[in-house]
Amino acid sequence: MQKKYLMTPGPTSVPSEVLLAQARPMVHHRTPDFNKVVRDCVEGLKYVFQTEQSDVLIFAASGTGGMESAVVNCFSAGDKVLVSYNGKFGQRMEQIAKVYGLDTTVLEYGWQQVVDPADIAGFLKENPDTKGVIVTQSETSSGVLNDVEAVGRIVKDYPECVLIVDSITGIGAVDCKTDEWGLDVVMTGSQKGLMLPPGLAAVTVSPKAWKAYERSTLPKYYFDWKKYKKNLEQDTTPFTPAVSLMIGLAEAIKLMREEGIENIIARHARLAEACRKGCEALGLELFAPAEGRGNAVTPVWVPEGIDGKKLVSTMKNKHGVTIAGGQDDYAGRIFRVGHLGYFGDFDIIITLAALEMTLFELGYAFEPGTGIKAAEHVLLGK
Numbered sequence: 001m002q003k004k005y006l007m008t009p010g011p012t013s014v015p016s017e018v019l020l021a022q023a024r025p026m027v028h029h030r031t032p033d034f035n036k037v038v039r040d041c042v043e044g045l046k047y048v049f050q051t052e053q054s055d056v057l058i059f060a061a062s063g064t065g066g067m068e069s070a071v072v073n074c075f076s077a078g079d080k081v082l083v084s085y086n087g088k089f090g091q092r093m094e095q096i097a098k099v100y101g102l103d104t105t106v107l108e109y110g111w112q113q114v115v116d117p118a119d120i121a122g123f124l125k126e127n128p129d130t131k132g133v134i135v136t137q138s139e140t141s142s143g144v145l146n147d148v149e150a151v152g153r154i155v156k157d158y159p160e161c162v163l164i165v166d167s168i169t170g171i172g173a174v175d176c177k178t179d180e181w182g183l184d185v186v187m188t189g190s191q192k193g194l195m196l197p198p199g200l201a202a203v204t205v206s207p208k209a210w211k212a213y214e215r216s217t218l219p220k221y222y223f224d225w226k227k228y229k230k231n232l233e234q235d236t237t238p239f240t241p242a243v244s245l246m247i248g249l250a251e252a253i254k255l256m257r258e259e260g261i262e263n264i265i266a267r268h269a270r271l272a273e274a275c276r277k278g279c280e281a282l283g284l285e286l287f288a289p290a291e292g293r294g295n296a297v298t299p300v301w302v303p304e305g306i307d308g309k310k311l312v313s314t315m316k317n318k319h320g321v322t323i324a325g326g327q328d329d330y331a332g333r334i335f336r337v338g339h340l341g342y343f344g345d346f347d348i349i350i351t352l353a354a355l356e357m358t359l360f361e362l363g364y365a366f367e368p369g370t371g372i373k374a375a376e377h378v379l380l381g382k
């Protein structure tokens with residue numbers, strides 16, 4: 001038997017309380033009991049998204065479904081949108097916008113750069129008829145955190161332009177003040193900070209985004225936001241919901257409320273810092289730039305002379321610790337440690353211990369224990 005540890009940026013570990021809630025016998029979704037589950041999920045997600053003004057809609061879909069819903073509900077073919085990205089997931093937004101025939105301009109940054117809000121401001125000044133700005137808050141492929149608060153301040157001045165934020169690995173890991181920052185549409189997926197298995201997407205819709213919805217003529221059926229909003233008035237959903245996941249979500253939200261959103265974010269910041277310091281103490285180089293590092297995932301350069309794919313597979317096969325490799329151009333060149341959702345101090349220690357043992361076995365020269373020691377210093381507050 002080998003004990004297994006899931007240390008990826010999604011899917012992430014699920015607490016036993018949530019797993020047990022999901023294992024209950026199936027219930028019918030058109031019942032008062034399930035209406036309460038829907039209500040608890042929506043109210044709880046409003047708390048997590050830090051919004052009172054926006055509606056929160058829940059789909060049986062992965063995060064990408066939430067992204068696609070934002071495009072089809074806010075725009076019409078030919079609408080001018082600006083997509084700014086610095087990684088694989090931001091690029092997906094460009095692909096979705098183009099599939100639906102939007103007039104898409106891209107502000108593309110390197111994966112080790114942060115999106116510069118001044119570039120967005122400049123674009124909007126020259127293109128005041130822009131209908132949407134799309135940004136990824138926490139870019140999971142690169143670990144870069146983009147300043148969506150600053151982008152919110154810019155987009156606020158354009159009454160017909162909505163700000164769409166992919167916070168799929170942001171929510172529950174970094175601060176995301178939906179109302180205060182003027183974020184019109186924010187989305188997350190269940191398999192991330194919400195501590196659930198994959199299968200749910202949650203999307204916020206501000207009053208400004210509802211105005212965009214009224215103008216939008218793109219075809220929509222399953223993801224038609226109005227259907228969900230109308231049904232929410234009766235605490236129900238237009239189609240059969242992912243019943244077990246919703247029951248699990250209500251339980252996960254209970255745990256999140258108990259801890260408190262500020263404390264959850266502070267825990268993630270502390271764990272991310274411990275992971276970063278541990279890796280640096282091993283002589284490894286962090287991938288994301290110092291001015292924009294998120295709390296959900298730590299991408300690290302594979303050191304010279306080490307086979308990056310072997311590093312990831314040795315950690316998993318020999319030590320039972322699953323981390324993620326790099327994507328696209330960075331496959332085999334970086335590895336990514338997730339610390340998002342149901343994570344505590346010793347998850348970081350275990351991951352660093354497995355990393356040290358793997359590096360040692362692969363012939364990397366360092367003093368075993370130095371990474372763990374540095375992480376412990378952070379976790380002890382020293």
Ligand SMILES: Cc1ncc(COP(=O)(O)O)c(C=O)c1O
Pocket residue numbers: 009010062063064065089090136138139140141166167168169189
């Ligand atoms: C930032 C970001 N956006 C979008 C996605 C896509 O979500 P999904 O795989 O649930 O469709 C992910 C998944 O990892 C992500 O991290």
